[in-house]
Amino acid sequence: MLTDLNWKGRCAKMILVFVVGLFIGSFLNVCICRIPNGESIVFPSSHCPGCGRSLTPWELIPVISFIIQGCRCKGCNRQISWRYPVVELLTAAVFAAIFTRFSGIDFYIHVLFYGVMIVILFIDLENQIIPNSLVLLLLGLSLLVQLFWPVQPWTTALLGGLLGGSLFLLLAIVSRGGMGGGDIKLVTVLGFWFGWASLLLVLFLAFLGGGLVGGILLLTGLKKRKDGIAFGPFLVLASFIVTMWGKQLLGWYIGISGL
Numbered sequence: 001m002l003t004d005l006n007w008k009g010r011c012a013k014m015i016l017v018f019v020v021g022l023f024i025g026s027f028l029n030v031c032i033c034r035i036p037n038g039e040s041i042v043f044p045s046s047h048c049p050g051c052g053r054s055l056t057p058w059e060l061i062p063v064i065s066f067i068i069q070g071c072r073c074k075g076c077n078r079q080i081s082w083r084y085p086v087v088e089l090l091t092a093a094v095f096a097a098i099f100t101r102f103s104g105i106d107f108y109i110h111v112l113f114y115g116v117m118i119v120i121l122f123i124d125l126e127n128q129i130i131p132n133s134l135v136l137l138l139l140g141l142s143l144l145v146q147l148f149w150p151v152q153p154w155t156t157a158l159l160g161g162l163l164g165g166s167l168f169l170l171l172a173i174v175s176r177g178g179m180g181g182g183d184i185k186l187v188t189v190l191g192f193w194f195g196w197a198s199l200l201l202v203l204f205l206a207f208l209g210g211g212l213v214g215g216i217l218l219l220t221g222l223k224k225r226k227d228g229i230a231f232g233p234f235l236v237l238a239s240f241i242v243t244m245w246g247k248q249l250l251g252w253y254i255g256i257s258g259l
């Protein structure tokens with residue numbers, strides 16, 4: 001009976017986390033639009049990029065407003081990007097997933113971390129840049145965690161940062177700019193956040209994903225060999241997989257390799 005109540009309570013909390021995630025996703029959309037242009041993320045209030053009309057409270061409701069409006073602005077009939085509902089739903093799903101794995105302060109830390117990571121994913125996808133301000137935010141959060149709620153020794157974190165940074169610097173030199181400065185900085189911070197061992201798993205998954213998607217885009221002719229594809233999204237996705245299932249993946253690998 002008690003477990004039944006606990007289960008219901010957890011479900012209710014999960015739904016709350018999902019709904020809050022939708023609204024935070026709506027804010028992340030604003031960040032994705034404005035940060036690359038150097039605009040304030042607070043002022044002015046949300047408006048249509050086509051006609052500048054301020055959005056009504058109804059139009060600020062995530063996902064539902066997109067469906068009701070038929071994907072178009074009421075003022076100028078401009079099509080609203082698919083990115084808006086996708087970011088809202090993705091943020092909600094990511095927060096709910098984090099809720100299944102972490103509790104207390106760990107939950108809030110990961111929600112913050114992956115909130116910023118989602119913004120990085122979409123800005124890199126649309127603009128092929130990773131803003132320094134966002135990487136600095138992740139670095140600040142990593143330092144706070146390492147100072148107050150450490151889950152790994154300083155040496156593991158620092159070696160991770162050093163490994164990630166030097167590896168990607170080398171890649172940037174060898175590929176003559178195929179890997180951007182933003183990627184180098186992001187991987188350095190990810191190395192510090194994950195530690196060197198988990199970073200290797202993140203990089204393995206990111207290169208696997210990047211290789212697969214890159215290969216498919218080349219084969220289908222959607223991209224040419226000289227077109228670059230943003231690597232940031234793969235780093236973000238790989239990081240999330242390692243945060244959620246890293247231990248199981250390593251256990252499975254050790255199991256099949258017979259180490």
Ligand SMILES: [Zn+2]
Binds near residue numbers: 052077
């Ligand atoms: Zn409009």
